[in-house]
Amino acid sequence: MPGADLAAARADLSAQAEIRRLAAEIRAGHARLDVLVNNAGAIFDRRAETVDGIERTWALDHLGYVLLTLELLDLLKDGGRAGLRPRIVNVASAAHTRGRIDLDDLEGRRRYGGMTAYAQAKLGNVLFTAALARRLAGSGVTVNALHPGVIRSGFARDAGGLLGFGWSLIRPFLSSPERGAATSLHLACAPELDGVSGRYFARCAEARPSRAARNVGLQERVWEISLGQIGA
Template sequence: MQGKVCLVTGATNGIGYETALGLARKGARVAIVGRDSGRTQACAERIRASVPGAIVDPHVADLSAQAEIRQLAASLRDAYPRLDGLVNNAGAIFDRRELTVDGIERTWALDHLGYVLLTLDLLGPLKASAAAGGKPRIVNVASAAHYRGHVDFADIEGARRYGAMRAYSQAKLGNVLFTYALARRVQADGITVNALHPGVINTGFAKNTGGLFGAAWSLIRPFLTQPDKGAETSLHVATAPELDGVTGRYFSHSRPKTSSAESSDESVQERVWALSLAQIGRGG
């Protein structure tokens, strides 16, 4: 990874931080994205302190807001004419239904559409890396929760029926569906796209969630796997030499695994692809 440029979203704590740290240790120049300027800068400084000589560039954006994603992508394209790796990691779960500034349910907007819009807006630098002889990789951090997910096209944003885990599982299923649809489209460009389950990890996940769901997570959190272990699959999929050219796969515990039946349905993949493009205001 020496000399390569990689971007990690949601990098201020948990799996995202450990992924960025691991990439820096492997010699990559790491661009990190967080929502809070102070925390993102502090994260960059922690990585630099842990890895002498590491180049870590902090960037700030709310990845649930489409205007901020577009602004972020524009600055990233200016800063990095070539991008060798993109790890879409940012996400959260919300116990109450809320709409973003774009009028989209927050879980779907952040956990799914954020991946879609940022990735599509950064295809230029990724393709430039491939054209220069690189082997760029897009890594989408999904979840085993996608197995219990279902894309409710009649109520995609939970306006009629909302539940925190229902919305989260649907969004994580969206990640896998998007991975497969995008992999077909960019394979000829020399870009690989894979999704993964990092494990059930002790991170900031659900810390701001109330009710029974939040209470349950607070009870089990001390018994969960630590973030450095959770980042192992992300780092493996992003860097393992044996995965050069491997695309359109789902990984768990650093090994390929069959994803859900719904995620493997190409008609659903294409339907979610078309819906996602419509929601971010893109055609094609």
């Protein structure tokens, strides 16, 4: 936007101490927050753990959203602009429809697959969105999730094996980053979505998430597990 006052801050969003540092930096520099768009993620062909001892796909693609959102929630409650309520936008994926929350092996210690871990984390995003929406009811803050499309970006660029090879083949045929941002911008800015919360969107329209994503019991279970993993 012409004339916008921009500031950048960097953090490793797979590391909880880094997320807390970033949130503290934002709180120190801003009295309010109007919109938070959670959009950090990756897919990995090999299992690894973060500095916190958590499988890195779950840590980055899911827990990073949870922790940063909760760390900034007070700023969001003080936000809002031009008569619109403050918004949280969680960039998930249609891959969530292939996801399963494996409560017996959440971090893939017994069996790991890159796409399996990614789909589980994206399902976690949608489950978290619904659980958070219930807790934010009446607060003035809304939260929604979305599928941005399959975008021509750096996603999976560092993945090896068949996973990385497959992404390299299809990358030239994917949607542009500008097109991929459209639904996120819609959820962040559209006046008609003021007050809409706990929904899932694709192509700038509300869509129906998977059956697992609509399971209230699973939403609450993932909420509890996630809070335990971030020490909340």
